[in-house]
Amino acid sequence: xxxxxxxxxxxxxxxxxxxxxxxxxxxxxxxxxxxxxxxxxxxxxxxxxxxxxxxxxxxxxxxxxxxxxxxxxxxxxxxxxxxxxxxxxxxxxxxxxxxxxxxxxxxxxxxxxxxxxxxxxxxxxxxxxxxxxxxxxxxxx
Numbered sequence: 001x002x003x004x005x006x007x008x009x010x011x012x013x014x015x016x017x018x019x020x021x022x023x024x025x026x027x028x029x030x031x032x033x034x035x036x037x038x039x040x041x042x043x044x045x046x047x048x049x050x051x052x053x054x055x056x057x058x059x060x061x062x063x064x065x066x067x068x069x070x071x072x073x074x075x076x077x078x079x080x081x082x083x084x085x086x087x088x089x090x091x092x093x094x095x096x097x098x099x100x101x102x103x104x105x106x107x108x109x110x111x112x113x114x115x116x117x118x119x120x121x122x123x124x125x126x127x128x129x130x131x132x133x134x135x136x137x138x139x140x141x
Contacts, residue, residue: 024107025100030055030063035072035097038089043076045084072096 022029030053037052038044044052050060064087067073072093078084089097112121 021104021108024103026103027096027100028063028066030059031067031072032097032100034060034063034067034087035089035093035100038073038087039094039097043086043088045078045086047084049087067093 025032033053034049037049041052046060046064047057049064050057053060064073067087068075070092072090073087074090075085075087078086112124116124
């Protein structure tokens with residue numbers, strides 16, 4: 001297998017895995033993604049969140065509106081630009097996000113236990129640091 005084939009196979013399989021794991025979600029993926037960014041990065045504007053997600057401002061605003069309506073985020077005036085609002089995750093938002101993350105992890109854990117034998121699970125565990133290092137290299141973080 002050449003390097004390009006490995007890269008393409010990895011891209012395809014990881015994409016399919018991510019989409020499959022999202023099947024366990026109980027909230028729209030855009031809303032879950034915004035909550036995740038607010039949880040990890042702190043308060044942000046809708047424009048900032050759109051940029052982080054690689055979606056249009058309108059798509060991010062639609063997700064933010066749903067989260068605001070559900071009390072999962074709150075908005076307050078931007079401290080240096082009165083035309084903007086900063087979105088903050090609420091305690092209810094953190095609880096909901098944790099529930100979503102736990103569901104995904106539980107669902108994936110069940111799949112790993114069912115589909116892979118103990119040797120395959122051990123080998124998969126050894127791949128996680130490699131994937132993390134690859135991600136860090138790609139994102140520059």
